[in-house]
Amino acid sequence: MLTFAKAKLAVLGIVRRCVALRALNGAQAVRRGFASTERDEKSSTSENELFDIIISGGGMVGTAMACSLGLDPNLAGKKILLLEAGHKKEMDKVPETYSTRVSSISPGSAALLSGLGAWDHIVNMRCKPYNKIQVWDACSDALITFDKENLQDKMAYIVENDVIVAALTKQLQTLSDHVEVQYRTKVVKYTWPHPYHVSESIPWVQVTLANGKTLHTKLLIGADGPNSMVRREAGIPTVKWNYNQSAVVAVLHLSELSDTESSLVWSTSHQHAEELLQLDEESFVDAINSAFWSNENHSELVETAGSLFRTALSVLMPDSGSARQLPPSVAGIGPKSRVVFPLGMGHATEYIRHRVAIIGDAAHRVHPLAGQGANLGFGDVAYLTKVLSQAAFNGKDLGKSMQHLLEFETERQRHNLPMMAAVDLMKRLYSTNAAPLVLLRTFGLQATNALPPFKEQIMAYASK
Amino acid sequence: MYSKKLARLAFGVLAESTFKCPLTRSVSSRVNAARSLCSWTLCLHHRQKNQLSEGFSRRLTRLNVRTVSQTTVDPAEVRKFQAMASKWWDLQGDFAALHSMNDLRVPFIRDNLLNMHGIQQLGKPLAGLRILDVGCGGGVLSEPLGRLGTDVLGIDPVEDSVRTAELHSSYDPDLRERVRYQACTLEELAEEEAEGFHAVVASEVVEHLADLDAFASCCQQVLKPGGSLFITTINKTNLSYVFGIVAAEQLLRIVPSGTHDWEKFISPEDLERLLESFGFYVEAIRGMMYNPLTGAWSWQQNTAINYALHAIKCKEEPQPGQVWAESENLDKPGRATNYS
Numbered sequence: 001m002l003t004f005a006k007a008k009l010a011v012l013g014i015v016r017r018c019v020a021l022r023a024l025n026g027a028q029a030v031r032r033g034f035a036s037t038e039r040d041e042k043s044s045t046s047e048n049e050l051f052d053i054i055i056s057g058g059g060m061v062g063t064a065m066a067c068s069l070g071l072d073p074n075l076a077g078k079k080i081l082l083l084e085a086g087h088k089k090e091m092d093k094v095p096e097t098y099s100t101r102v103s104s105i106s107p108g109s110a111a112l113l114s115g116l117g118a119w120d121h122i123v124n125m126r127c128k129p130y131n132k133i134q135v136w137d138a139c140s141d142a143l144i145t146f147d148k149e150n151l152q153d154k155m156a157y158i159v160e161n162d163v164i165v166a167a168l169t170k171q172l173q174t175l176s177d178h179v180e181v182q183y184r185t186k187v188v189k190y191t192w193p194h195p196y197h198v199s200e201s202i203p204w205v206q207v208t209l210a211n212g213k214t215l216h217t218k219l220l221i222g223a224d225g226p227n228s229m230v231r232r233e234a235g236i237p238t239v240k241w242n243y244n245q246s247a248v249v250a251v252l253h254l255s256e257l258s259d260t261e262s263s264l265v266w267s268t269s270h271q272h273a274e275e276l277l278q279l280d281e282e283s284f285v286d287a288i289n290s291a292f293w294s295n296e297n298h299s300e301l302v303e304t305a306g307s308l309f310r311t312a313l314s315v316l317m318p319d320s321g322s323a324r325q326l327p328p329s330v331a332g333i334g335p336k337s338r339v340v341f342p343l344g345m346g347h348a349t350e351y352i353r354h355r356v357a358i359i360g361d362a363a364h365r366v367h368p369l370a371g372q373g374a375n376l377g378f379g380d381v382a383y384l385t386k387v388l389s390q391a392a393f394n395g396k397d398l399g400k401s402m403q404h405l406l407e408f409e410t411e412r413q414r415h416n417l418p419m420m421a422a423v424d425l426m427k428r429l430y431s432t433n434a435a436p437l438v439l440l441r442t443f444g445l446q447a448t449n450a451l452p453p454f455k456e457q458i459m460a461y462a463s464k
Numbered sequence: 465m466y467s468k469k470l471a472r473l474a475f476g477v478l479a480e481s482t483f484k485c486p487l488t489r490s491v492s493s494r495v496n497a498a499r500s501l502c503s504w505t506l507c508l509h510h511r512q513k514n515q516l517s518e519g520f521s522r523r524l525t526r527l528n529v530r531t532v533s534q535t536t537v538d539p540a541e542v543r544k545f546q547a548m549a550s551k552w553w554d555l556q557g558d559f560a561a562l563h564s565m566n567d568l569r570v571p572f573i574r575d576n577l578l579n580m581h582g583i584q585q586l587g588k589p590l591a592g593l594r595i596l597d598v599g600c601g602g603g604v605l606s607e608p609l610g611r612l613g614t615d616v617l618g619i620d621p622v623e624d625s626v627r628t629a630e631l632h633s634s635y636d637p638d639l640r641e642r643v644r645y646q647a648c649t650l651e652e653l654a655e656e657e658a659e660g661f662h663a664v665v666a667s668e669v670v671e672h673l674a675d676l677d678a679f680a681s682c683c684q685q686v687l688k689p690g691g692s693l694f695i696t697t698i699n700k701t702n703l704s705y706v707f708g709i710v711a712a713e714q715l716l717r718i719v720p721s722g723t724h725d726w727e728k729f730i731s732p733e734d735l736e737r738l739l740e741s742f743g744f745y746v747e748a749i750r751g752m753m754y755n756p757l758t759g760a761w762s763w764q765q766n767t768a769i770n771y772a773l774h775a776i777k778c779k780e781e782p783q784p785g786q787v788w789a790e791s792e793n794l795d796k797p798g799r800a801t802n803y804s
Contacts, residue, residue, distance in 0.1 A: 050637060076587030196554055203635050218636075393589070395570050395608030397636075403567075 051079045052398060053388075054207055054217040056187055057224030058084025060103070060161060061360030061377035063168040065223055067116045068385040070175035074392045081215070082172070082181045083207070091166035094125045099160040100249045100337050102263045104371030106156050106463045109378040113167075117174075121167035122159055129154035135445070136327055137430075138291075139298060139438045140306045142445040146459055155459070156371070158263065164374075186210040190220070190233045195354040205355045205399070219399035220356045221384070223377075226346055228362030234353050240346035240365070243427065246273035247343055247368060251334030252288070261334065264288070265368055273340050284338070285330050292327040301435060306442045313450045343367055345424055347417070351380075351409040355399035359384060364416050369430075370423045372462065376416050384408050419461075549624035552602025553632055560759060561718060562604050562668070565696070568752055568761045569667055569772065570608045573694050576748070576774050577663060580692065588613025593662040596686060598650055599669035603629030603643065609665070610643035617661075623647040654682040663692040670697045670735070671728050680742040689779040693744060696752070696772045700729035703768040716756050732767050736775075744775040 053069060055062050066082040069075055105113070105127075113119040131154060132147040147155065172179060191206035204216040222230025231238065248266040266276070266288070276284060346365040351358055360377035391404040399405075429441050448454055551557050577590055584591040591613035597606045600618030602625055610616045610633070620626050626647040633639040646653070664683050673679050683693050698704050705726050713721045730738075736746045751767035754760075 073586045077585075078587065392587070392611075393574075394567070395574070395611040396566075397607075397611075 049214070049216055050204065051081045051215060051217040053078065053080045053219045053221060054205075054215060055080070055082045055221045055223055056207070056230055057222065057228075057360075057362070058082050058086070058165075058181070058183070059223065059225060059360070060164050060168070060374060061381060062221075062223030063165060063172060064112070064116065064118075064378060064381045065221060065359060065384070066179050066181070067118065067168055067171050067175065068112075068381050069388065070172070070179040071116060072385055072389045074389040076178065078178075078392065078398075080179045081217070082179060083185045083187060083209075084181065084183050085186045086183065088181075088183045089162065089165045089169055091125065091162065094163065097334060097337075098251045098261050098263070099162045100251055100263070100334075100339050101161045102158050103161055103164065103374040104156050105159050105164075105378075106372075106375045107154070108382075108463055109375045110157060112378050112382050113164075116168070116171055118164075118167040118171045121170050122163055125163045125167065127157050127159040127163065129157045131155050136292075137438075137442060137445060138294075139433060140302045140442040141298075142306055142442040142449075144445045144449040144455075146455055156463070187229065190230065192234065192353075193355060203400075217399075218355065218397060219388075222356065222358040222362045223360045224362055226344075226361045226365040228358060230356065231348055231358050231362050234356050234358075236348050236350050236353065236358070238346055238348045240344060242342060242344040243267075243367065244269060245343045246270050246340050248273050248276050249337075249339045249341070250284075251337040252330050253332040253334070254328050254330060262328075264333075266291075267343060267367070267369065270342070277338055277340050281333055281335075285332055288330045292329070299435060299438075302438050302442060305439055306446065309443055309446055313446060317450050345420065347420060351412060352402070352405040354402065357384060357405055357408065363412075364420060366420050366423050367427045369427055370419075370462070372419055372423065375462075376419065379415060380412055383411055549602070549622070549628050552604060552625065552628050558720060559602070559604065561754060561761075562601075564759055565667075565752075565754075565761050566605060566608055568763065569605060569665075569694070569696055570612075572750070572772055572774070573609065573663070573665060573692075574612060576692060576694070580690075581662070585613065590614045594660060596653070596657075596661045596664045598664060598666040598683075599672075600629060600645065601625050603633055603645065605665065605667055606643050606645070607633060607639055610639045614642065616643045617653075618643065618645045619648055619650065619653055620645070621647065621649050650679065650682045650686075654685040657686050659686065659688050661686050661691060662688055663694065665694045667694070667696040670695055670730065671724055673728070676730065676735075676738055677742075680739055680744070684742045684744070684777060687777045689777055691777045693739070693775040693777065694772070695735070695775070696770065697735070698724070698729045698770055699768055700726065700731050700734075701768050704729060704770075707769055712756075718756060732771055732773060735773060739775050743778050745778055746773060746775045748772075748774040 052075075055065050055069075058066075062082060062084070066080065069078075069080050110119060113122065132145065133155065134146075135144045137143065172181060186209065187207055188210050189208040191208070193203050193205060194201060202216065204218055205220045207215045207217060207220065209215070220230065222228050222234075224230055245267050246269070248264070248268065250264045250266075252262045252264050254262045266273075268276070276287060279287065344365060345367060348358060348363045351363050359380035361373065363380065364376055366373050366376070387404045387408045388398055391398055391401065396404065429437060432438070448458075552559055554560075555563055573595075574590065577593060581590075581593065583589045584593070589612055590609070593614045595609055595614045595616050597603075597609070597616055597618040600606050600620050601622075603618055606616045606618040606629065618626070618629060620629075626645045629645045633643050633645075664687055666679070666683070670676060670679065687693065698708055708729075709724070709726060712718045713723075732749045736749070739746055749767060750772050751764045752770040752772055753762050753764045753766075754770065755762065
C-alpha cells in the first residue's frame with residue numbers, strides 16, 4: 001500500500017526543507033571490515049598513547065565535537081583525538097552537482113557552527129536559507145504554514161551534509177596543534193575500565209584499532225552514527241524500532257532552490273521505495289507529481305468537515321492563515337541521484353557510562369520529517385563541551401566524575417525526548433488514511449495554523 | 465545512593481572502624497574521652513586520648529610513623545586505618561562527602577589564587593605555583609589542584625594513605641610529574657622548606673590537631689611572603705555538635721564514629737585571632753553546608769557548622785606584643801592588637 005507520508009507533509013521544493021538521515025553516513029563508516037591482529041596490551045601506559053579525549057566517528061557531529069573541544073580555552077593542553085574510518089573530506093571547490101543528502105540547520109545549530117568558525121566556510125561554499133514551511137495533507141485540503149512575521153528573518157538553512165563536513169574539516173586543520181585526527185582508522189574493540197580503582201588494572205578506556213595499535217583515553221565520546229559500536233559494546237540499552245518505511249532521496253529540478261534544484265526526501269513503504277528506485281527518470285517524475293497533486297485520497301466527509309471547520313475558524317480569528325501556496329511541480333530529477341535508505345527511530349536509554357559519552361545519532365535517531373536529527377546532535381555538542389570545560393576548570397578527571405556527565409545526560413534527554421516523541425507521533429498520525437485520524441489531523445492542522453502564538457512556540461523550540 | 469543513605473538512617477548500619485591515626489602533637493589537658501564524637505570528615509591526625517600534662521603542650525614532637533608505632537600509637541588504630549587506606553578512592557564509600565567537597569574547595573582555592581596571581585596559562589590556570597597539601601590523605605584534593613597546573617606536595621603522617629595516593633596518581637602522566645607525596649609531618653617539612661610554597665592547604669585537618677600554635681607557626685615558616693593559607697574545618701557550636709556529630713555519625717552514619725573530638729573544633733573567630741598572632745591576615749571566611757540527601761556541598765552565609773578560611777601571610781613579620789600595619793598589598797585599615 002502506498003503511503004504518502006512524505007507527500008502529505010510535503011516539506012520539500014518550495015517548502016525548502018529537506019532532510020536526509022545521517023544514518024547513511026554512520027552506517028557506511030561502521031560497515032568497513034578489516035582483518036585485524038591485536039598486539040598484547042602493554043601494562044604501563046606510555047605518554048604518547050594516553051589521550052584525554054578520543055572521539056570515535058568523524059561525521060558532522062563528531063567533527064563538530066572535535067572542533068568545539070579544540071577551541072575551548074579551558075581544554076587547552078588536553079590531548080584530543082578524532083578517529084574516522086573514512087577518508088578526509090575536503091572540498092576545495094563545491095561540485096556542480098548537488099549531493100542528495102542534506103540537512104536542515106536551525107538557527108541554534110548555525111550559531112554553534114559560526115562559533116566554531118565553520119559557518120563562514122559553509123556560506124562561501126553552498127547553503128540555502130529558507131523563510132517558510134508549508135505542510136499539505138494528502139487526504140484533505142488542510143495545510144499549515146510556518147513563517148516568521150516579516151519573512152525577513154531566516155527560519156533555517158538547507159545545507160548539504162558534505163559541505164558541512166568539509167567546512168568543519170577545514171576548521172579542524174587550523175587546530176592541528178590541539179586536536180589530532182586519524183583518518184582511515186577503524187576501531188575493532190573497546191575495553192572498558194572498572195568504575196572503581198582496582199590496582200594493577202588500567203583505569204582508562206582502551207581503544208584497539210584495526211592496525212593493531214591500542215590507544216588509551218580518559219574519556220571516550222561515541223559519535224559513530226545510529227549503529228554505534230561504542231553504544232553496542234558499552235551495553236547501553238536502546239529503545240528502537242524500525243518504521244516500515246524507507247526514504248527515497250533525490251535531487252529535483254524545479255525552479256526553486258538555487259534557482260534550479262531542490263531536494264527530495266520521500267518516506268514510503270519499503271516495497272514502494274524499491275519500485276521508485278527502479279523507475280526510469282520520467283516515470284519517477286510523474287510519480288512525484290501525482291503524489292503532490294492527486295486527490296484520490298480525499299473523501300467527501302473529510303472535505304466537508306474540513307471546509308466547515310475552516311469557515312468557523314475564519315469567523316473566530318479573521319486574520320489567521322497566510323497566503324496559500326500550491327504544491328510544486330517537478331520538471332525533472334538530477335541524473336543518478338536517487339538513493340534509498342531505511343528509516344527507524346532509536347533512543348539510547350543512557351547517554352553516558354563511566355568514561356564514555358555518546359552524542360548525535362549514536363544516542364538518538366529520528367525520522368527525517370521534522371529535520372531535527374542534525375540539530376539534536378549539534379545541541380549535544382554544545383552542551384557537552386560546556387560541561388567538560390567547566391569540569392576541566394575545576395580540575396576534575398574528565399571521564400571519572402559522573403557528576404558532570406550526568407548533568408549532560410539529564411539536560412539533553414530533557415530536550416531530546418519530547419522532540420523525538422513529537423516527531424514519532426507526527427509520523428504515526430500521518431501514516432494513515434483512516435477517516436477518524438484524518439479528521440483529527442485535519443482539524444488539528446487547521447487549528448494550529450490559526451494560532452500564531454502556538455506556531456511561534458513550535459518554531460522557537462525547533463530552532464534551539 | 466539514596467537507598468543506601470535511607471538504609472543507614474533506618475537501620476543504623478555503622479562502619480565500626482574509626483579513623484584515628486597516630487598523632488604526635490602534644491595534648492591539651494582537656495581531653496574528653498567519654499563522648500563518642502564523630503564528624504563530617506575523615507581525620508588523618510588524631511590526638512591521643514591519654515591525659516598528659518600541660519607541660520607537653522608547647523613541645524613540638526617529630527612524628528614519624530615508624531617511631532610513632534613504637535611509642536604513642538595504638539596498634540589497633542593503625543590497623544584500622546590501614547584497612548581504610550584503600551578506600552580513599554571509592555566515590556560511593558565513606559569518603560564520598562570529602563570527594564564532593566572538592567566542588568567547593570577547589571574553586572575556592574583556585575579563584576583566590578587567580579585573584580592574586582592571575583591566569584598563568586590557558587588550560588593550566590595555576591601553572592608555576594607550588595602548593596603544600598597538609599594532611600592529604602589519599603590525595604583527594606591534591607589531584608584536582610595538580611590538574612590545574614600547580615606543583616603539589618602532599619604530606620600525611622600515615623604512610624599507607626600516602627602510598628594509596630601515589631598509586632592512584634601514578635597512572636596519569638600529567639599528575640605523575642606535578643603531584644608528589646611524602647609521609648612526614650609539617651614540622652619536619654618546615655625545617656627543609658622554608659618559604660617554599662605559594663599556598664598551603666589544610667582541609668579538614670585543624671580539627672584533629674592538638675597544638676594549633678605549632679601548626680600556625682610551621683605554616684608561617686613554609687609560606688612565601690604574601691602566600692595563602694586555606695583552611696576548611698568545623699566550628700565549635702551547639703549546632704555543630706548536633707549536626708556534625710550526632711546526626712552525621714550516629715543517625716545518618718555518613719562518617720565513622722570517633723573521628724573527631726568536639727573539644728578540638730575551633731570557631732572562626734578564635735582561628736582568626738590565632739592566625740593573626742602568627743602574622744597572617746584573614747581575608748575571607750565562608751560557611752559551608754552539606755546536604756545529606758543530595759550528597760552535595762554548598763556555600764552559605766552561616767559559619768555555624770563547616771567553614772572555609774583564606775588567610776594571607778603578611779609580608780613583614782610582626783613581633784609579639786607589638787602593633788603592626790597591614791601588608792602593603794592589602795587595602796585594609798591597619799589594626800592594632802596586643803598580646804601578652
